[in-house]
Amino acid sequence: MILTPGAIPYADWRAIYEGAAPTLDPACAGAIAASAAAVERIVAKGAPVYGINTGFGKLASVRIEAGDLAALQRNIVLSHAAGVGEPMPVPVARLMMALKLASLAQGASGVRPATTALLEAMLTNGLTPAVPAQGSVGASGDLAPLAHMTAAMLGVGDIIVDGRHVPAAQALAGAGLAPLELGPKEGLALLNGTQFSTAYALAGLFEAERIYRSALVTGILSTEAAKGTDAPFDARIHALRGHRGQIDTADALRRMMTNSAIRASHRENDIRVQDPYCLRCQPQVMGAALDLLRQAAATLVTEANGVSDNPLIFPDTDEALSGGNFHAEPVAFAADMIAMALCEMGSLAERRIAMLVDPALSGLPAFLTPKPGLNSGFMIPQVTAAALVSENKQRAFPASVDSIPTSANQEDHVSMAAHGARRLQAIAGNADAVLGIELLAAAQGCDFHAPLTSSATVEAVRAALREKVPTLTDDRHMAPDIAAATAMVTQGTLVNLAGELPGVFV
Missing domain, CATH: 1.20.200.10 (Fumarase/aspartase (Central domain))
Known part of the structure; x- marks a missing residue:
């Protein structure tokens, strides 16, 4: 199944839920590369930009030095992987991964081609991160569950392979894949967004x-x-x-x-x-x-x-604009409607x-x-x-x-x-x-x-x-x-x- 981000029909999302393995339309490569190049230029300018060289949430005013940018992205993933409860069902988790892949591939998130390629390869090889299903309030993105997904890409936590929980690094190696090393903005791009809520x-x-x-x-x-x-x-x-x-x-x-x-x-x-x-x-x-x-x-x-996710990258002007697309109110309303209909x-x-x-x-x-x-x-x-x-x-x-307010009322x-x-x-x-x-x-x-x-x-x-x-x-x-x-x-x-x-x- 070929995913064309921005134009994926309902039937294709259902097919992924039912087990289809999606791959990205090769035409996405240019937009992904352009977005990553824009982040490189933004970093080189040295001006403070949220999510790239600053802290997160209430800590957005804290400036991060260039030498610590990789550690910043890894730290946000590990610190935000704080979910609890039973793992997501594999079909739902795979749907979440495909949703994240399609979002990143639109070239507004600043991730590198290697990052989308790993997510795509995990879907192709049946590697599903073990993601605790509780811990998101549906705003500032589904942070905790998406952080667990991203941690598995780093070789941290567990990956479900053929129904078995396998240490993530071992599962990636078994499929011939190397753990991801995050670049600027990438950790935040991966764990910010509504893909967990939307998948469910x-x-x-x-x-x-x-x-x-x-x-x-x-x-x-x-x-x-x-x-x-x-x-x-x-x-x-x-x-x-x-x-x-x-x-x-x-x-x-x-x-x-x-x-x-x-x-x-x-x-x-x-x-x-x-x-x-x-x-x-x-x-x-x-x-x-x-x-x-x-x-x-x-x-x-x-x-x-x-x-x-947030901030969003606009390569034509090298801008990183902070907004609130991570707020899942449309998904919440849709879920409530489905619940009422089922009831x-x-x-x-x-x-x-x-x-x-x-x-x-x-x-x-x-x-x-x-x-x-x-x-x-x-x-x-x-x-x-x-x-x-x-x-x-x-x-x-x-x-x-x-x-309920979170992140010190930010x-x-x-x-x-x-x-x-x-x-x-x-x-x-x-x-x-x-x-x-x-x-x-x-x-x-x-x-x-x-x-x-x-x-x-x-x-x-x-x-x-x-x-x-x-x-x-x-x-x-x-x-x-x-x-x-x-x-x-x-x-x-x-x-x-x-x-x-x-x-x-x-």
Whole structure:
């Protein structure tokens, strides 16, 4: 995969997250070299320039002599590598590295070609720095995690190779790579920026897009199980309101019910005048979630193609301009939107599960078991779904409304983007399990309508599930069933079986 910095599409960032090894467009070489040459000229002039020959943050007024400039850059990396907690998942860490590579390669950061070449080589050779995931407040850059990434490039700390933690110097040597020796500005350029927060936010977005699509499938399966109507998905209803996500969602739901014998069986004698909101309002709720995800995607792709370290180098005038591109407020807002969308998609799915197990609402046997009383059926899986949804509600509180001053009040407003983005993995995992439970419950509900069948799409999903999980006749150990159904959600099986569905970048 060739990265063209500043113009990298959403699909390419997803491919990197899924394991693709990116390489830089050779056309970047000129801009990288020009930026490094500009730093050399700035150093030669001797005037104080933040981040090149001064201290950092509150210590910006301290002048550093020429003989100490290399030590200055190494010191900032080691001192800022102060993260704690579990290491970043390898796919997210690799995405962070690719984001940093694309940013540096735009020629505004002052790093040398050898520096971008090492980062590129580590990606190519599967060398992923072990980066503690906690320690960034999302302003002045994701300093601590990016410092750990950079420390690995210096041969300090650990690198993950084929799932094993290896001392960084050893891992680099094993791939025929030498540790980096930093030049002026390079340490700061590498550890300043929003790439940690953006990587986690993008990863959350990729998972949220899959969950949105999966929830359309489980939602239609539940609609069929409850003998719901497709009238609320009529295109004329949604055209009158005009929201694009709602229109696209209704169209997908309507198509997935096409030629359903279950739907046809009650078209002329529906008992309910209107279905519960969890069925009827799927286009409105899921469509609103889709619109949020699309807005977040636009923000994150812009961020991924930008430059967010400080100061920025302008070779045409040999200027180093200090600003605040490292402030991750756009990423924080995007992460909050993704969190809310994930939370609501799971919440709506849980309401459908609750509806299905309630005979007064669904018209099905209590708790979806043929022998209620002797058997509890889906009683406790619904409780589990409720617990997961409540946990997600707590996690989804906006992170961006929080701030805490750092660096002796020099950095007095921060975005909390790192925390806001990092929680998305946990929220998505909970939503996956809720959809797995809904898949089981909805398929069980449809089994009671035999020999009637649903649409080709829904029947393909049911068949795939029944290859792994048989119909529940008497109570059995439920956890393995839930795990198998959830795996179908996380692995994208439902999305693959459903065919073309709306996405965040279409």
